[in-house]
Amino acid sequence: MEERLSNLICGALLHDIGKILYRAGEGRGNHAERGADFLRALNFPDGIVNLCRFHHDSELRGSRSADHLILCESDWLSSAERPEKEEAEERGRWEPYVPLLNPFSKLSLNHSEEPSYTGEWSFFPVRPLEGEDLPFPSADPKLSGEEEYRKLVESLKGRLESLPPNPELLLPVLEGSLSFVPSETRLAPAEGGMEVSVRGFKADPARMPDISLFDHLKTTAAIASAMFLYLLERGDEGFEEGLSSWDVIRRRDEARYLLVGGDISGVQRFIYTISSKGALKGLRARSFWLEMLTQHVAAQIIERLHLSSANIIFCGGGRFLLLLPNTEGAREVLRQIKTLVNRWLYDRHGLRLYLALGFVPLCGMAFLSSWWKWRGRRDGIPRPLRAEVERAFYQCDSCEFARGESCSLLGELKPRPLTIPDALEALNRRLGEEKGKKFADMLDFRPREQERGxxxxxxxxxxxxxxxxxxxxxxxxxxxxxxxxxxxxxxxxxxxxxxxxxxxxxxxxxxxxxxxxxxxxxxxxxxxxxxxxxxxxxxxxxxxxxxxxxxxxxxxxxxxxxxxxxxxxxxxxxxxxxxxxxxxxx
Ligand SMILES: [Zn+2]
Ligand SMILES: [Zn+2]
Ligand SMILES: [Zn+2]
Structure with a gap:
């Protein structure tokens, strides 16, 4: 089962690799076919090649392969921007060589429903991350060309050639190659005063591609692996043998996921409350060690569940955010890690450092909610999704947060399914409460003897x-x-x-x-x-x-x-x- 999960993760990480082949003018067929040929030539196992080959629902009609359906559904959930883009495509333009918008140019500091932008748009050049030399964004949305993509494909080929199909080895290769490659390249026409000219087409900069192919592949793998473990623990008939159906996989109102937050408290005091003797070197080593502690704890959780670092959404500065399956197995691992880490910290540092862990269950609709919350109205929801939004809104029995009419955690009525921003807010509240009662769940402290060393x-x-x-x-x-x-x-x-x-x-x-x-x-x-x-x-x-x-x-x-x-x-x-x-x- 572990090998099947590992293949699913690799397949999810590589499913759209054909997009860069297409843009490089290499191979033939659609991006799924090109990708599969590319992976086959690099000797990837058939299981992974086929996941890439069949990841579109048009090719999976009538399919009962659980893992193919999971990948297809995860791909959909990880492109929440897609419905809006598809709507835009009717009036917009598909421009395969458009560069990636610098997401910082979309940073909006007001919290109202309609974001406001500074109007300073900048873009990244398409190229791999190599050495110390970081690509710098520029104001010119200069189109990349086949040439850039061909170089990218060459360097990726070299890095993948002798690599065993292991998610932890695949992830850095993809991050290095695809962090500045846009995942989708459709342009929406300019509306409401803001525009950027791309080859004479007046495009809406706020809706230009700002999600990298790497991020799309990574979130697809995170969602797919969490969904897999959820369905495995539930034990549907046939799942262990690799069988399922669209009706089961597409239940977006089931709370299949956990958004997990970790927060090391006491960081500031731990770093700065040291004597001035040898302070400078001490500070650096201490902040490095804390960074390693955060990374280590996140990795321990992931590894015990046989997941990959794709499920680490964020990790740094004493905090992390993970996407896990909403399973008893995952909750048990969180309990174990919390006890292990806090006992270890207590034994060495007394009450100085404490790991707070919290989680919020999520259903699939939450991944699609970011933009429809943003739009704030029901008519803003593209037609194909309306029925699903209503189903999650009125009929969710399994997700306490998606139900709409009552939500114990948020403590208020939410007339819509939980969105990712709501989930983060709830998670922060939970972590705050946890930090307020540090070590309260460890009542059997060993008393420390007083002795002189x-x-x-x-x-x-x-x-x-x-x-x-x-x-x-x-x-x-x-x-x-x-x-x-x-x-x-x-x-x-x-x-x-x-x-x-x-x-x-x-x-x-x-x-x-x-x-x-x-x-x-x-x-x-x-x-x-x-x-x-x-x-x-x-x-x-x-x-x-x-x-x-x-x-x-x-x-x-x-x-x-x-x-x-x-x-x-x-x-x-x-x-x-x-x-x-x-x-x-x-
Ligand atoms: Zn995709
Ligand atoms: Zn000491
Ligand atoms: Zn001495």
């Missing part, structure tokens, strides 16, 4: 608490500074972070090992740090990682890069190069 270096005058983070009950202190300076007595955690802080500017790779595996950082080119249930090794080069443990790492990461074969860790670039910042050198 000793110094590994044998100093007689040992402080009562760690001189960096002030945590008490430290058993063994280590000196967190070079041998010739006055000793700073640190707890084991601060000692590890001190070593990590010195190495950070040179760190390129990280490896994760399960807790209990013997790992050692033998040279000054590697440093260890711990996170709940795991040990990480940060290193300047890969050799350090090979030499650090006999066991193979569970996962290999590369910092701020999309190198094939690694999972990317995109972390703010506060890790400066030591050559550029002499005061940072130890």
């Amino acid at each position: 000793r110094c590994e270096q044998g100093c007689e005058d040992v402080p009562f608490e760690c001189q960096i983070c002030h945590v008490e009950n430290v058993k063994i202190f280590r000196h967190a500074n070079p041998p010739d300076a006055d000793p700073i007595h640190a707890c084991p955690f601060c000692f590890q972070l001190w070593k990590l802080g010195r190495l950070l500017p040179r760190v390129r790779f990280l490896a994760r090992f399960p807790e209990g595996v013997e790992v050692s950082a033998s040279s000054d080119k590697a440093a260890l740090f711990e996170l709940p249930g795991a040990v990480y090794l940060a290193a300047a080069d890969l050799r350090e990682i090979e030499e650090a443990a006999r066991a193979k790492p569970e996962a290999l990461f590369v910092l701020n890069s999309f190198e094939p074969g690694f999972r990317p860790l995109l972390i703010a670039n506060y890790i400066v190069d030591p050559e550029e910042s002499p005061d940072f050198k130890s």
Whole structure:
């Protein structure tokens, strides 16, 4: 079953790959056929090739293949903008080489129903993300051409060639190649005063393509895998054998999904409440460690459910947002992770840090709701969707939030199904409540004995608490500074972070090992740090990682890069190069 799910995720991640082949003028047929031929030539397994080949409902009439139907439905749910676009197409224009609108030019800070824009539109060039050189948006909606797309296809081919069909390896390749490629390329005619001229056509800039192909593929995979696990746990007849029907798959009023939020509380105090001794390096290592904690917790949840990072919608700054299946299995994993992480944090940091976790169930209609809430009126809903909106509005029995007439969580009447913005609001409220009763569900705290630690270096005058983070009950202190300076007595955690802080500017790779595996950082080119249930090794080069443990790492990461074969860790670039910042050198 895990292989079937993994194939479904890969199929969802690759289903529209034919679009760039079409734009490059390569292959023949529609984008589904071109995509399938491309994947077959790269030796992808038949299961994945066929998912790509048959992902349109016109080709799935009468089909009973559960996974094909799931992919087709997820594709639909992940293009909420499509009905509006299709409406526009009748009067608009299809322009395959139009660039991606910079979504920041659509940022509207008023919260009324009709957004207002600054009127400064900018666009990204179509090209892969390579190295440090980021494409910069420009005001000119310059059309890309076949040539750009051909280059894109070439570089993608090279990256996919020897890649095993594994979602975690596929995701960074697609992110690197398709982040600046528009998912749809239809233009709507200008209305209401705003216009951008594209090859003489006056287009409405607010409705120009602003969703990248990568984001569309990623959300399709997230929805498909959550729907799969929901239907699997429900155990419909035939599902395990791969069979289902349109009537079942298209029930958009069932609460099949969970929008999950995680929030580490105490971050500010944790970073800044350290003594001024060695503060600068301490700050950097501490914020890096917190970033890793957030990423690690999100990854643990995903991995225990056999999902992929496609289900991590957002992760950074001590927070994450996930899309999970609304299953007992997922709720159980959330309970386990919350207990594991908070016990671990309590044992090392007392009451300083706490993981709040919350979730809100969602039905399929929520994915389609963003734009019809935005429009705010029933006649704004394109005709094919009206019946479904009404069904979800009047007949939803399974989703407490979609019912309309009563919603316990939002505490008010909502005369429409729950939308994504409503869900985020509800989630924030839930996380706020959680943070307000930190650790309240862990009543069996072990009392901490009061005892005085000793110094590994044998100093007689040992402080009562760690001189960096002030945590008490430290058993063994280590000196967190070079041998010739006055000793700073640190707890084991601060000692590890001190070593990590010195190495950070040179760190390129990280490896994760399960807790209990013997790992050692033998040279000054590697440093260890711990996170709940795991040990990480940060290193300047890969050799350090090979030499650090006999066991193979569970996962290999590369910092701020999309190198094939690694999972990317995109972390703010506060890790400066030591050559550029002499005061940072130890
Ligand atoms: Zn699609
Ligand atoms: Zn000492
Ligand atoms: Zn400490």
